Amino acid sequence: MPTLRDIRKRLKAIQSTKKITAAMKMVAAAKMRKVQDRMLNFRPYAQRMELVLSDLAKVSERQIHPLLDLRPKKTVEVIVITSDRGLCGAFNTNILKAAGNYIHTLQKEGVALSLSVVGRKARDYFRRRNVPRRQAWLGLSGKVTYTNAQEIAGDLAENYTKETVDEIVVIYNEFKSLIAQKVTITKLLPIGAIETEEARKEPFMGGDFLYEPTREAIFERLLPKYIEIQIYRALLESSAAEEAARMAAMENATKNCSELITKVTLLANKVRQASITKELMDIVGGVEALKD
Amino acid sequence: MEKESKLKLDIVTPYGLIFSEDVEEVTCTGSEGDFGVLPGHEFFFTTLKIGMLSYKKGNTTKYVFVNWGYAEVGPDKVMVLADSAEKSEDIDVERAKAAMKRAEERLKKAEEFDFARSTSSLERAVARVQIAEKFR
Numbered sequence: 001m002p003t004l005r006d007i008r009k010r011l012k013a014i015q016s017t018k019k020i021t022a023a024m025k026m027v028a029a030a031k032m033r034k035v036q037d038r039m040l041n042f043r044p045y046a047q048r049m050e051l052v053l054s055d056l057a058k059v060s061e062r063q064i065h066p067l068l069d070l071r072p073k074k075t076v077e078v079i080v081i082t083s084d085r086g087l088c089g090a091f092n093t094n095i096l097k098a099a100g101n102y103i104h105t106l107q108k109e110g111v112a113l114s115l116s117v118v119g120r121k122a123r124d125y126f127r128r129r130n131v132p133r134r135q136a137w138l139g140l141s142g143k144v145t146y147t148n149a150q151e152i153a154g155d156l157a158e159n160y161t162k163e164t165v166d167e168i169v170v171i172y173n174e175f176k177s178l179i180a181q182k183v184t185i186t187k188l189l190p191i192g193a194i195e196t197e198e199a200r201k202e203p204f205m206g207g208d209f210l211y212e213p214t215r216e217a218i219f220e221r222l223l224p225k226y227i228e229i230q231i232y233r234a235l236l237e238s239s240a241a242e243e244a245a246r247m248a249a250m251e252n253a254t255k256n257c258s259e260l261i262t263k264v265t266l267l268a269n270k271v272r273q274a275s276i277t278k279e280l281m282d283i284v285g286g287v288e289a290l291k292d
Numbered sequence: 293m294e295k296e297s298k299l300k301l302d303i304v305t306p307y308g309l310i311f312s313e314d315v316e317e318v319t320c321t322g323s324e325g326d327f328g329v330l331p332g333h334e335f336f337f338t339t340l341k342i343g344m345l346s347y348k349k350g351n352t353t354k355y356v357f358v359n360w361g362y363a364e365v366g367p368d369k370v371m372v373l374a375d376s377a378e379k380s381e382d383i384d385v386e387r388a389k390a391a392m393k394r395a396e397e398r399l400k401k402a403e404e405f406d407f408a409r410s411t412s413s414l415e416r417a418v419a420r421v422q423i424a425e426k427f428r
Contacts, residue, residue, distance in 0.1 A: 041308035048304050049373060052364050056337070146306060209364075212324050212338040221339060222362065232306070 004275065007268045014264060018257035024087070025250035031142060032243035039175070039236045046233050053191075053226055056209070056219070065219040066161045067227070070190050075112040077134070077156065077165040078103060079188075080126075081172035081234060082119035083141040083242040089249035091173060091181065091242055092121040098183045099171050103131070114165050118152070118235070144239050149232035156231075157224050160189050172234045173241035179248055181241040188230055191223070299331050301347055303356060303372045310377045311356065317348040318370050320363055329365055336365040342415045344423050345372065355380040355423045359416055383424040392417035 080099045082092045099122075106113055116135040117123050123136045135155060140148050159165050168189040173181040211218055301318055303311040318329040321343025327336075340363055345356045361374030395414035398406065 038307075042306055044309045045304045045306050045373065048302065048371060052362065052371070052373065055364070209335045209337045212322055212336070218337060218339060218362070229306075 002271070004268065004271050007264060007271060011261065011264045011268060014257055014260050018254055018261065021250045021253040021257060025247055025254060028243045028247040028250060032240055032247060035142075035144075035236060035240040035243060036175070039233075039240055042233065042236060046229050049226060049229055053222065056222070064216060065223055067157060067189065067223040068191055068219075071163065071166045073111055073167050075114055075165045075167075076106055077114045077116060077159065077168045078106075079116045079118065079152075079156075079168065079170045080122045081170065081238045082117070082122040082125075083238075084120040084139060085141070086121065087249060088242055088246035089252075091245035092119075092125075094181070094183050095171060095173055096122065096125050098185065102169070102171065102185060114159075118238075140235060141239055141242055144232070144235040146228070146232055149228050149235055152235075153224065153228040153231045156188070157227055166190075170231070170234050172238045173245075175237045175240040175244060178244050181245055184237075186230075186234075188227065191226070297331055298368065299329060299333075300369045301372070302370070303345070303358075303374060303377050305361075305374050305377050307376065310374075310379065313349070315347040315349045318345065319347075320345045320370075320372070321358070322363070329370055332367050333365050335367075336363075338363050338365075340372070340374065342412065342419050344419060345377075355426055357383060357420050357423045378420070380423045380426065383420050385421060385424045388417045388420035388424065392421060 078099065080095060082095050086092065103113055103115070115126060115131060115133045116137075117126060117133060118137045119141055120138050123133065123138065126133055137148070137152060156168055160168060167187065169185060170188050171183070171185050174184040176182050298314040298316065299318060301311060301313060301315045302309070316331070320327060320329070321341060322338040323341045324338070326343075327338070329336075340358055340361045342359050343357075345358045346353055347356075357378045357380070358372065358374045359376045361372055361377075363373075364371045391413060395410050395417060398410040399414065
């Protein structure tokens with residue numbers, strides 16, 4: 001039987017834990033709103049960029065730029081985007097499980113793997129499993145900038161152009177809603193027929209374009225940009241999803257704390273009552289004994 | 293080309309949609325020189341450099357600062373994908389002037405390594421100031 005003091009101590013601990021989780025929830029909510037705003041502002045740009053590129057890709061030949069080059073799939077680069085910190089529910093577990101499965105299928109197909117990770121959690125996971133890793137970008141979650149995306153995209157484009165990898169796949173959490181994240185696996189390169197929903201409905205602009213300066217020069221600038229944009233979008237989605245997941249996890253933790261507090265308070269009351277009753281019995285017993 | 297009387301002008305940047313309205317005429321700084329667009333224009337795709345974009349709507353002409361990007365032009369659409377863009381009324385003149393001064397000083401010192409960067413930031417600042425003053 002725990003003493004009253006032990007129980008009170010426990011109660012205190014739970015109460016302060018609850019305060020922490022509640023505060024973390026607020027912080028996650030604020031951060032998420034910020035990332036979400038940026039994501040919403042960025043979306044029109046990304047969508048239009050896709051439209052433009054799908055217009056151009058229709059009329060272009062693949063040899064025009066190394067990033068459009070199609071090669072037999074021998075080495076596949078997999079980029080796994082996770083968070084740097086935990087306490088966000090199943091966010092990282094889901095991603096890593098999906099990545100593990102994907103890598104497994106690649107190995108079955110006999111395709112060589114080149115792995116890059118974004119986020120401390122992914123790095124630690126693959127390090128524990130002794131999976132060799134090519135690149136790791138850390139410290140991005142929560143403060144993604146376009147420069148980060150440029151850096152990653154530049155590295156990827158370089159490797160693709162050098163033909164060290166023949167396909168690039170990104171695995172990340174897509175922000176669906178406040179309560180739902182979806183693990184998404186997208187092929188970044190080679191740029192296939194770019195098909196967005198809008199582009200499929202109607203070609204944005206048909207017809208032959210006049211190019212200025214030249215088509216080659218335009219592709220030279222546009223394609224790297226396209227990759228940057230895709231990476232940036234994935235990073236933003238992942239950050240927003242991470243904060244949403246953390247918010248939900250902290251919400252649950254706070255709820256569980258409240259439940260525990262009720263239970264432990266009840267227990268403390270019972271123990272206190274029991275000790276009072278016991279003392280009373282002692283006194284009554286003593287009085288009875290003196291009577292004789 | 294069929295008779296179109298309006299152009300849909302969209303200006304988007306990574307930081308948001310800056311502008312999306314129907315206008316009658318657009319003038320823009322392309323990397324190979326300025327060009328004007330009227331409804332019924334040929335299909336045209338160009339890169340843009342730091343400069344000014346102006347559009348006419350009714351009797352008013354307005355100016356937008358554009359910092360690198362692309363323009364895709366069709367008979368009834370102009371789409372500008374810029375690295376950044378500001379409407380003339382949103383330009384922070386004080387900041388632009390300060391940036392201009394900074395860039396000039398750096399250029400005077402003629403440090404080789406960031407010559408390109410200073411030149412382009414000077415160009416940006418000058419364009420911003422010009423546009424902001426035109427509007428006033």
